[in-house]
Structures are given as C-alpha cells and as structure tokens.
Amino acid sequence: MIEHDNIVYVRNINPIGxxxxxxxxxxxxxxxxxxxVVCKSIAPEQRIRxxxxxxxxxxxxxxxxxxxxxxxxxxxxxxxxTKDIWKExxxxxxxxxxxxxADYTHxxxxxxxxxxxxxxxxxxxxxxxxxxIKMTGRKNVIVCRNPLEIEKDKKSLILVSPTRLxxxxxxxxxLKLANALDSVGIEFLWFIPTLEQYLDNPIFSHxxxxxxxxxxxxxxxxxxxxxxxxxxxxxxxxxxxKEALYRGVPIVVRKLPYFKEIGIKDKxxxxxxxxxxxxxxxxAMEKPLKFTFEPIKDGYDKILAKGKxxxxxxxxxxxxxxxxxxxxxxDLNKQIKVGDEFEINIIRWDYLKKFKELERID
Numbered sequence: 001m002i003e004h005d006n007i008v009y010v011r012n013i014n015p016i017g018x019x020x021x022x023x024x025x026x027x028x029x030x031x032x033x034x035x036x037v038v039c040k041s042i043a044p045e046q047r048i049r050x051x052x053x054x055x056x057x058x059x060x061x062x063x064x065x066x067x068x069x070x071x072x073x074x075x076x077x078x079x080x081x082t083k084d085i086w087k088e089x090x091x092x093x094x095x096x097x098x099x100x101x102a103d104y105t106h107x108x109x110x111x112x113x114x115x116x117x118x119x120x121x122x123x124x125x126x127x128x129x130x131x132x133i134k135m136t137g138r139k140n141v142i143v144c145r146n147p148l149e150i151e152k153d154k155k156s157l158i159l160v161s162p163t164r165l166x167x168x169x170x171x172x173x174x175l176k177l178a179n180a181l182d183s184v185g186i187e188f189l190w191f192i193p194t195l196e197q198y199l200d201n202p203i204f205s206h207x208x209x210x211x212x213x214x215x216x217x218x219x220x221x222x223x224x225x226x227x228x229x230x231x232x233x234x235x236x237x238x239x240x241x242k243e244a245l246y247r248g249v250p251i252v253v254r255k256l257p258y259f260k261e262i263g264i265k266d267k268x269x270x271x272x273x274x275x276x277x278x279x280x281x282x283x284a285m286e287k288p289l290k291f292t293f294e295p296i297k298d299g300y301d302k303i304l305a306k307g308k309x310x311x312x313x314x315x316x317x318x319x320x321x322x323x324x325x326x327x328x329x330x331d332l333n334k335q336i337k338v339g340d341e342f343e344i345n346i347i348r349w350d351y352l353k354k355f356k357e358l359e360r361i362d
Contacts, residue, residue, distance in 0.1 A: 002057050005034035007066040007081075009059075011074040013042040013050075019072060019101060020046060025147045026070075027053045038064065038077070069096045070122070075115040086117040087140075095119030100141070105131045112136060156187040157285060160225040162218040162240050163232075165194045165203045170231030170254065173273060175204035177229065177252070180282035190229070193218050218243075225249050226288045231273050237262070242296070245269055250289040252281060262296050269293055317346040320362035327357045 010023050024046075027035055031053035038057045042050070050056050064081045071077055078086070078096055085094045100123045102109045112135055122144035123129035129141050163169045181188050193212040202211050212221070218240075222228060228244035229252040235241070237258060244251050245264070253264070255272040266272040269291040273281045323340040331348065341361065344352070352358055 001063050001065055002036070002038060002059070003065040004036040004055070005067045006030075007036055007038050007064055007069045009038045009069060009071040009074070009077050011040050011072065011077075013037075013039045013046045015043040015045060022099070022101065022146050024050060025149065029147045029149055067094045071096065071098050071118075072101070073098075073113040075113055075118070078115060078117050085119075087119045088117075090119050097122050097144075099144075100124065100128055100132050101146075103128055103131050104135050114138070154187055156189050157181075157226045157288075158224055159188055159190040159227050159229050160218075160221045160244075161190065161192045161194075161229045162221065163192065163194055163230055165192070165198055168233045170233060171203040173231040173254075173275070173278070174229060175206065176275075176278050177231075177273065177282060178204075178206045178209060180278045181285070184279060184282050186282060186286050191221050191225075193221060219247075222247060222249055227252055227271075227285055229253075232256075245293040246295055248291065248293070250291070252285065263293065311347075314347050315345050318343045319346055319349045319360055321349065321352075321358040322361050323357060324359050325357040327355070 008023055008026055010019055013020050013023065023037060027037060027050065036055040036057060037050055038059050040059055042056060042058065047056055059077070059080070062080065064077070066081070067085065069078075069081050069085065075098070081096060083089055085096055087095065090096075096118050098113060098115070098118045098121050100113075100121050104112045112132075114136055119140065121132060121138065121141040123132055123141055124144070124146050126143055129143050133139070133141055161174065165171050178188075178190065188208055190206070190209045191212055192209060193215055196213050199211050199213060202209075222244055225244070226249070228240060228249055230238065230240050231252065231254045232238065233254060235256055235258075241251050241253065241264065242262075251264070251270045252273055253270055254274060255266070259265070259270075264270050267284075267289070269289055271281050271284055271289075320341065320343050323336045323338055326338050327336055328334075329336050336357075349358075349360065353360070
C-alpha cells in the first residue's frame with residue numbers, strides 16, 4: 001500500500017518535458033505537505049531531483065490510499081486508488097483530480113482523457129477549459145494554473161575554448177579542470193569551437209562541455225565568456241589569448257615564456273594552470289578577474305609600402321551577369337537559376353568566371 005495525504009501521478013516521467021516540469025514544480029512548491037509522486041517509470045536524473053522534495057514510487061500493482069490524487073492523462077491508475085475518494089464518495093477536501101494540460105481540439109493530442117470517477121478536471125488555462133468543455137460536454141472543469149517559482153539560481157560560468165584540440169593544446173588538462181570544477185561545486189557551461197572531426201569523436205566528454213563546429217566568428221562566444229580556457233603546452237603568440245584579453249575576458253593557461261613580454265600575469269588577467277594546482281585554479285575561477293589590457297602595437301606600419309588601396313574602387317565597380325548553369329551562391333546565400341540576371345562587383349566576377357556558371361552581359 002502506498003499511503004500519503006497527496007499523490008501526484010504521472011505515468012512516465014521522461015528525461016525532459018513540460019509535464020515533468022509541472023510535476024517537479026508542484027512538489028517543489030508544496031513539499032511541506034504530505035505529498036508523494038507515483039509513476040510507472042522515471043528517468044534516473046528526474047528521480048534524483050524529485051527525491052530532494054518527496055518520496056517517489058514506481059507503481060506496479062499497489063493500492064493507493066490518499067485524500068487527494070492529482071493524475072494526468074492515464075486514468076487507469078484510478079483502479080488502484082481507494083474508492084473512498086472517487087467522485088461519488090469524496091468528502092470535502094478529498095477527491096481525484098485530473099490535470100488537463102493540452103488543447104484537445106488539436107488532432108495531435110489524440111484521445112481525450114475522461115473518467116466518471118474524477119471530481120474535477122484541472123484546466124491549466126481558460127482556453128484549455130473552454131475547449132475541453134466543448135469537446136466533452138463535462139461541467140466539472142475548473143482552471144488551476146501550473147505552479148512555477150523561479151529560484152535565485154547560482155549563475156553558471158561560461159567557459160570558451162576556441163582550439164584545434166591537437167595534442168599540444170592541452171585537452172587532458174581541460175578534462176581535469178572540468179572534473180575539478182565539479183568537485184568544488186562550481187556550475188559551468190563550456191563551449192569548444194573546434195575541428196569538425198571532433199564533433200562525433202571528441203577528445204574528452206563531459207555533460208557540461210558542448211563541442212561546436214569550427215567557425216570564423218568565435219568572438220561571439222568570447223563576448224559571452226567568463227573565462228577563455230586554453231592550456232596549450234606551447235604557443236608562439238596565441239591570437240585566442242589576446243582576443244580574450246583585449247575584450248576584458250580572463251584566460252586560464254599554462255605559463256609560457258613570452259607572457260612577460262606582453263603583460264599576461266597570473267591572478268591579474270590570467271590564471272596559470274598546471275598538473276599540481278588544478279583544484280586551486282578551479283576554486284579561483286568562481287570570481288572572474290577584472291582588468292584592462294592594453295592592446296599590443298604591431299610593427300607592420302613601418303614595413304608595408306605606402307601606396308593607397310584600390311580595393312574600395314574595385315568593390316564599387318559593377319558588372320552585369322547572366323546565369324548559364326544553376327548554382328548555390330554562398331555570398332548571396334541563395335540558389336541562382338539559369339537565366340537569372342544580376343549585378344556583382346568586379347572582384348566577384350574575377351573569381352566566379354572560372355566556374356563557367358555565369359556569363360558577362362554588360
């Protein structure tokens with residue numbers, strides 16, 4: 001026998017889903033009452049978080065004794081609930097309630113859940129209530145909105161590692177750092193824009209690490225990062241380090257000889273990591289460093305010849321072309337059909353003419 005004042009029943013509690021969120025939010029808000037969750041199956045990760053607040057039962061054939069049962073679409077569970085709270089027997093403050101979480105006028109929702117033993121149907125909006133009554137003709141329908149309480153969550157650190165992840169780039173140390181962040185209780189999401197070959201066969205796996213197909217606009221990731229993590233064993237003068245530092249984003253790196261030349265300093269704008277101090281670095285990452293980094297001057301202004309660019313003029317010089325063989329134009333990001341006529345600049349024409357898909361008509 002399963003016995004509690006309040007039972008929340010969801011047939012299958014999946015790894016993700018709106019009904020799963022509903023059940024979790026319900027018990028989280030009202031866990032000070034005698035409440036329990038009953039299901040036929042539950043994803044392990046859901047069981048862990050549900051059990052922070054109440055008992056969870058995987059039902060087989062046990063009888064259920066309660067004052068209030070809140071069920072979902074599967075009405076077969078009522079057969080196991082003691083008859084004293086079925087609609088015809090329920091006293092005040094008791095009964096079987098069924099959540100109506102969908103608009104059953106939409107064909108995707110399938111069979112309408114109904115049962116004469118239900119005291120009230122709990123429609124989550126006025127619109128759902130109206131449509132349920134329209135479809136069933138039942139009058140015992142009330143609006144009871146889904147609970148949701150937003151907690152003041154601890155912010156997750158955003159980590160970014162734009163890297164080829166070749167052996168010298170420090171993938172082994174990155175995995176150790178990810179595990180150390182877990183061990184000291186620091187939440188994080190770690191984006192690694194890298195070579196496409198590593199998307200299906202990553203150098204290392206961790207649930208909070210997200211591999212991203214290589215792209216040229218990694219600055220979009222750096223701009224949202226709390227830290228750029230690149231523990232390379234060797235670098236001549238890493239662009240990624242400076243792309244982060246110029247934007248005021250601190251870096252986690254191995255100490256390299258050239259750092260003193262350009263002003264990369266431990267605990268000022270960087271954390272120097274090695275095999276011995278990984279946990280110390282992980283703890284320090286909880287509070288990202290604040291700093292200003294002076295951009296480094298290059299010397300090419302003294303090397304390049306002084307003549308003015310003609311490129312801007314070439315970009316403005318247009319030629320008219322006609323498509324003689326259909327193709328996907330990557331620059332225009334659209335399909336070009338045979339017979340299409342349009343203008344392009346002379347730079348593009350000089351490149352595209354070799355493919356013999358366009359002819360010049362001006």
